[in-house]
Every structure is written in C-alpha cells, then in structure tokens.
Amino acid sequence: MRMLINVPETVVADALRGMAAAHPELTVDVENRVVVRGDAPVAGQVALVSGGGSGHEPLHGGFVGPGMLAAACPGEVFTSPVPDQMVRAAAAVDSGAGVLFVVKNYTGDVLNFDMAAELAEDEGIRVAKVLVNDDVAVTDSLYTAGRRGTGATLFVEKIAGAAAREGRPLEQVEALARRVNESSRSFGVALSAVTTPAKGSPTFDLPAGELELGIGIHGEPGRERRPMMTSGEIAEAAVDAVLTDLAPRNPVLVLVNGMGATPLLELYGFNAEVQRVLGERGVAVARTLVGNYVTSLDMAGASVTLCEIDEELLGLWDAPVRTPGLRWGM
Amino acid sequence: MLDADFFRRWMTAAAASVDREADRLTALDSPIGDADHGSNLQRGFAAVAATLEKEAPGTPGAVLVLAGRQLISTVGGASGPLYGTLLRRTGKALGDGAEVSREQLAEALRTGVDAVRTLGGAAPGDKTMIDALVPAVDALGDSFAAARAAAGEGAAATTPLQARKGRASYLGERSIGHQDPGATSAALLVAALEEAAGE
Numbered sequence: 393m394r395m396l397i398n399v400p401e402t403v404v405a406d407a408l409r410g411m412a413a414a415h416p417e418l419t420v421d422v423e424n425r426v427v428v429r430g431d432a433p434v435a436g437q438v439a440l441v442s443g444g445g446s447g448h449e450p451l452h453g454g455f456v457g458p459g460m461l462a463a464a465c466p467g468e469v470f471t472s473p474v475p476d477q478m479v480r481a482a483a484a485v486d487s488g489a490g491v492l493f494v495v496k497n498y499t500g501d502v503l504n505f506d507m508a509a510e511l512a513e514d515e516g517i518r519v520a521k522v523l524v525n526d527d528v529a530v531t532d533s534l535y536t537a538g539r540r541g542t543g544a545t546l547f548v549e550k551i552a553g554a555a556a557r558e559g560r561p562l563e564q565v566e567a568l569a570r571r572v573n574e575s576s577r578s579f580g581v582a583l584s585a586v587t588t589p590a591k592g593s594p595t596f597d598l599p600a601g602e603l604e605l606g607i608g609i610h611g612e613p614g615r616e617r618r619p620m621m622t623s624g625e626i627a628e629a630a631v632d633a634v635l636t637d638l639a640p641r642n643p644v645l646v647l648v649n650g651m652g653a654t655p656l657l658e659l660y661g662f663n664a665e666v667q668r669v670l671g672e673r674g675v676a677v678a679r680t681l682v683g684n685y686v687t688s689l690d691m692a693g694a695s696v697t698l699c700e701i702d703e704e705l706l707g708l709w710d711a712p713v714r715t716p717g718l719r720w721g722m
Numbered sequence: 723m724l725d726a727d728f729f730r731r732w733m734t735a736a737a738a739s740v741d742r743e744a745d746r747l748t749a750l751d752s753p754i755g756d757a758d759h760g761s762n763l764q765r766g767f768a769a770v771a772a773t774l775e776k777e778a779p780g781t782p783g784a785v786l787v788l789a790g791r792q793l794i795s796t797v798g799g800a801s802g803p804l805y806g807t808l809l810r811r812t813g814k815a816l817g818d819g820a821e822v823s824r825e826q827l828a829e830a831l832r833t834g835v836d837a838v839r840t841l842g843g844a845a846p847g848d849k850t851m852i853d854a855l856v857p858a859v860d861a862l863g864d865s866f867a868a869a870r871a872a873a874g875e876g877a878a879a880t881t882p883l884q885a886r887k888g889r890a891s892y893l894g895e896r897s898i899g900h901q902d903p904g905a906t907s908a909a910l911l912v913a914a915l916e917e918a919a920g921e
Contacts, residue, residue: 445799468765470756471799499888500799503841507794507803529892536891591748591757610756612892 400589404446404466411453415716418456419484425477427453428463432485438556438565439463439485442494442549443478444501445470447588447689448609450717451545458722459713460553461494469588469689470610472500478508482517490518490562492569494549496541497525498610520562522569524548526578526697528637529606529615540608543647543686543697544576547709550718554711568708572699579606579633580695581626584653586611586688605629609651609688623658627665630696635673640700643678645709646670647697652687654694659683662694678706685717723821728918729785730774735914737767743910750903754890759801759903766797766805782822786813800888801904804838804851805911811837828862835859842887849885849897851904853877858912866916873912877905 397403405422412420419428433439442452443465452464462485467473482491491512495505502523509519526544530536552569560568582604585594588611595611598604603621604614621629648663650656663682670677678701686695701709712721740747744760751759770789779785790810794802812834816822822830835855844850858873880902888904890897 467798468762469758471758471762471797472802474795474798474802476795498800499842500802503800503803504798531894535886536894537887537889540892588757590761591752595752595757608892610889612754612756612889613896615892615894615896 395587395589397589400592403589404468407446407449408453408466411716418716421480424480425466425473426463426481426484427456427466428481428484429456429458429461432462433487434462435487436489436559437487438489438560438562439482439487439491440494440549440553440556440565441465441478441481441485441491442545443467443473443481443505444496444498445472445610448687450684451686452549454717455546455549455715457713457715459557459711460549460715460718469590472498472504475504475508475511478505479511479515482508482512482519483515486517490520492552492556492562492565493519493521494545494552494569495521495523496545497523497538498540499537501541518562520566522548522552522566522573524573526573526576527608528577528579528633529608542580542609543578543649543695544573544699546647546681546685546718547576547645547697547699548572550713551705551708553713554708557711568705572705575638575701575705576697576699577634577638578695578697579630580608580614580651580693581605581630582607582614582651582691582693584690584692586691588689603693606633607691607693609686611688611691623662624665624668626694627662627669627696631666631669631673634696634698635675638698638700640675640698642700642702643676644670645699645701646677646680647685647695648680648682649686649695649697650684651691651693651695652684653690653692656683659694666696679709723823724782724827725821726779726781726785729782731918732914733767733774733785733789734771735917736911737771739910739914739917740764740767740907747903747907750901750906754885754893754897754900755903756889758799759907762797762799762801763805763907766793766802769796781816781818781820783813783816783818786810786816789813800842801907804842807841808834808838808855824866825863828859831862832859844887847883848887849880849883849890849902849905850887851902851908853880853883853902854905854908854912858909866919870909870913870916873909877901877909880905
C-alpha cells in the first residue's frame with residue numbers, strides 16, 4: 393500500500409505541523425497535540441472541546457474556529473487521545489463560562505474524557521459532557537458498547553458551537569447539544585476496507601463485488617456483507633435503516649458523508665438517490681451537506697446522517713462559522 | 723518476598739513481551755477491532771520502562787502507581803485507562819511497604835481487576851481482558867506459573883465468545899471465532915510476572 397507519508401510513527405505530528413502552516417489563525421501545539429483557536433479564550437463564551445482518534449479528518453481539528461469548536465485533541469490514528477491533552481485544551485480555552493466536552497461514544501473516548509473532566513474540575517474549570525451516539529447499525533443495548541458516534545458529531549459541534557458564540561450559558565449549550573444528538577441518526581456503507589499507516593495492509597478482507605453494510609469509522613467490518621449494490625439501492629438501505637430509528641415529523645438536515653476514498657462525483661450522485669428516497673418516504677429536507685467530513689482514512693463508501701430540526705436548530709445551523717473544514721457566512 | 727526491584731523487572735519484562743508480540747496483538751485486533759492494539763501498548767509500556775528507569779520509585783506500590791499513570795498519559799484508547807487503572811489501583815492497594823508477599827500481590831491485583839470491571843463495565847464472558855485477569859488472580863495464590871497458565875487459558879477461551887464490550891461488540895455474532903486481543907495482552911502481562919520472578 394502506497395501512502396504519502398514519511399514513517400507511520402509521525403503521521404499525526406506531521407499532519408499537525410502542516411495544519412499549523414496552513415492555518416495561522418489556529419494555535420497548533422504539535423508536541424502536546426492540541427489545536428486551539430488563536431483568539432481563545434473568548435470572553436463570555438462557553439468553549440467546546442472535542443477530540444478523538446486521528447484518521448477522521450477534517451473531524452475534529454478541522455472544525456476548530458469561530459462558531460464551532462474552541463479546541464480539539466487528536467489522538468493516534470483511530471485511538472482516543474489521553475486525558476492530559478483534554479485538560480490542557482480545556483485550560484487554554486476556558487473563559488470562565490465553562491467547557492463542553494463533545495465525546496463520540498467509543499469506550500476509549502468515554503473513559504479518557506471522563507478522567508479529563510475530573511482532572512479539569514480539580515483545576516476549577518466547569519465541565520459538561522455530551523455523548524454522541526447516532527449510528528443505528530449498532531444495537532444500543534447492555535450487550536454492546538452502545539451506538540457509535542459518527543456523522544451527528546458535525547451537527548452537534550456546529551449547532552452547539554453557534555449557541556456558544558451567541559453567549560448562551562453552559563447548561564443551555566449542553567442541552568442543545570444533547571437535543572441535536574437525540575434528533576440525529578446515521579448509517580454507513582463501506583466499499584473497501586481501510587489501511588492504517590501502522591499496519592500497512594487492509595484491516596479486513598473485502599472481496600471484489602461485495603460491500604459492507606453498517607460500518608463504523610475505524611476500519612471494523614460492518615454488521616452484514618452483501619453483493620455489490622447500485623447507488624440507488626444503497627441509498628434505500630441507508631435511509632431506511634436510519635428511518636427505522638428516527639421518524640421525523642419536521643424537516644431534517646442531511647449529511648451525505650464520504651468515508652475518504654469516494655470521489656465527490658459519486659457522493660453527489662449518491663445524494664441524488666438519498667433525496668429521492670427521502671421524498672418517497674415523505675421526509676422534508678431543510679439543508680443538505682455533501683462531502684468528506686467524518687472520514688475513515690482511505691475507506692471507500694459513504695454514510696447518511698439525518699437530524700430532525702426546528703426553527704431554533706435551523707437558525708443555529710445557518711449561523712456563521714469559520715473553520716478549516718466548514719465555513720460560511722464569515 | 724517481592725521488592726520494588728521485582729516490580730520494575732515485571733514492568734520491563736512486560737514491555738519486552740509486548741514489543742515481541744506487538745504484530746500478533748495487532749493481527750488479532752484486525753478482524754474484530756481496528757488493528758492498533760499492539761502498537762498502542764508498545765508505545766505505552768516503552769514509556770513505562772523509561773519512566774521507571776528515570777524515577778526509580780522505592781516501593782512496590784509506588785512502582786505500579788507510576789506505571790499506571792504513565793499508561794493513562796501515553797496509550798489513549800480504552801486500553802490506556804483500563805491497564806492504567808489496573809496498575810494504579812493495584813499499586814495503591816499494595817500500600818507503602820518495602821516488600822510484599824505473592825499472596826498480598828494477589829489480593830491487591832484483585833482490587834485492581836475489580837476497578838477495571840467497574841470502569842469498563844465488563845463481566846467475565848464478555849470477551850475482554852477480564853477473561854484472562856480473573857482466572858489469573860484466582861491462581862496467583864498458588865504460583866506465578868499457575869497464574870500464567872490460567873491467564874493463557876482464559877485468553878484462548880475467548881475465541882468462541884461473542885463480544886459484549888469494546889469495539890468488537892459492534893460486530894455482534896461476527897466477533898465469534900476470534901481470540902480477544904485485550905485478553906491476549908493481559909495474559910502477556912501476567913506471564914511477565916513469572917519472568918520477573920525468575921521461575
């Protein structure tokens with residue numbers, strides 16, 4: 393497998409150095425692995441801090457900036473960051489208004505953010521946490537680690553970030569973030585396995601002419617393998633899987649998200665099918681975002697995330713944002 | 723009796739063993755995880771060995787508390803907090819005596835394993851590191867060799883199980899037929915005890 397890297401051991405640090413060079417408006421601490429908006433702390437504003445394994449770019453570092461995250465903590469590839477990073481990030485961005493940790497529901501992320509929240513509170517920082525768990529491919533039961541956090545993370549970070557920018561208090565920002573998560577569901581499909589730099593070969597074997605339904609974003613296989621399907625058939629499978637768990641009466645935000653190796657040409661074609669299926673199922677669409685936002689290194693495939701919204705959430709979604717990965721209105 | 727030097731040797735032996743077996747751990751982590759268990763523990767235990775050499779804590783308890791803290795600060799993922807908590811809580815339970823008996827270690831390790839169970843929410847049979855650690859602690863009262871054998875058997879016995887915790891649980895029935903990487907690395911950690919004892 394050919395990769396555009398020096399050595400596997402330095403991929404995260406190398407990417408952070410490159411990010412610092414491209415985005416002088418961010419403060420990138422390469423050694424301690426923390427990405428902070430350059431003007432932090434911002435007086436009177438709650439600060440959103442997120443983080444997770446690397447390999448999902450632009451999530452999370454690419455979503456740092458006004459209107460979204462105050463800081464992000466990148467871990468090793470597909471590995472949760474450590475509590476030291478999150479405490480450092482919280483201390484750098486807290487204006488006294490408090491910090492909201494946005495945590496994707498994976499055992500490692502949950503454990504490390506829990507430890508970090510305790511340590512940050514010891515330092516006098518007010519911390520609230522919101523768990524993102526939108527992936528319907530995993531049954532949320534005592535017998536699994538619970539639904540995974542995937543595409544809804546972008547909706548949570550954008551909408552709660554807009555609320556923080558309005559100067560709303562921590563309790564309100566936290567409640568909004570929770571509401572966005574509870575209103576969101578996702579389903580993903582892989583057309584290829586993923587190759588991590590450390591391993592150098594695909595993490596699982598997916599024969600030509602087959603695909604995986606219900607995949608996550610860490611190269612783990614999905615729940616089910618099927619013979620290759622058309623874009624329209626995949627859209628039906630993904631949308632219907634989401635709608636088994638979410639019955640929107642209001643319009644939805646749609647994220648048609650690429651996994652990293654699927655061209656935009658295919659993603660837009662897939663979006664046309666997703667919109668067709670939503671129309672056939674009677675779901676009204678308020679806004680649509682198409683692109684590579686919550687990726688899984690070089691995996692081919694896509695996920696669909698729906699978030700049922702009201703006027704308040706739509707207003708916060710449309711509010712200005714300026715980050716490397718998502719920018720409009722300013 | 724076991725002194726601080728024994729516990730340093732334990733951690734050094736564990737670091738060497740994780741280093742030797744890193745590729746195997748990562749290979750086990752590929753079909754049911756995300757192919758990084760070996761490299762993550764390799765990085766963590768190398769940092770533990772380096773810190774212990776630099777700071778040279780004087781008691782068995784202090785060695786394990788420092789090792790655990792180092793793992794939490796270095797590894798990330800779930801294994802960082804879980805292994806870190808295992809060593810830190812075991813170290814705290816050992817107290818500040820200069821020497822401890824194997825029986826005292828077994829008792830302290832049980833406290834550590836209980837803390838891991840609380841933190842991760844896993845029970846025996848969930849296809850996790852707990853499946854190697856619980857039988858190892860039960861056998862440690864007999865001998866280090868018995869603990870090694872029990873941990874190895876516990877790890878091997880995870881193969882037919884369906885995972886209920888951790889990343890493998892996302893696969894449901896497809897997790898059956900694979901040995902759990904966490905239980906495998908836990909067995910390496912237990913086996914390193916026997917090496918440190920020179921038995």
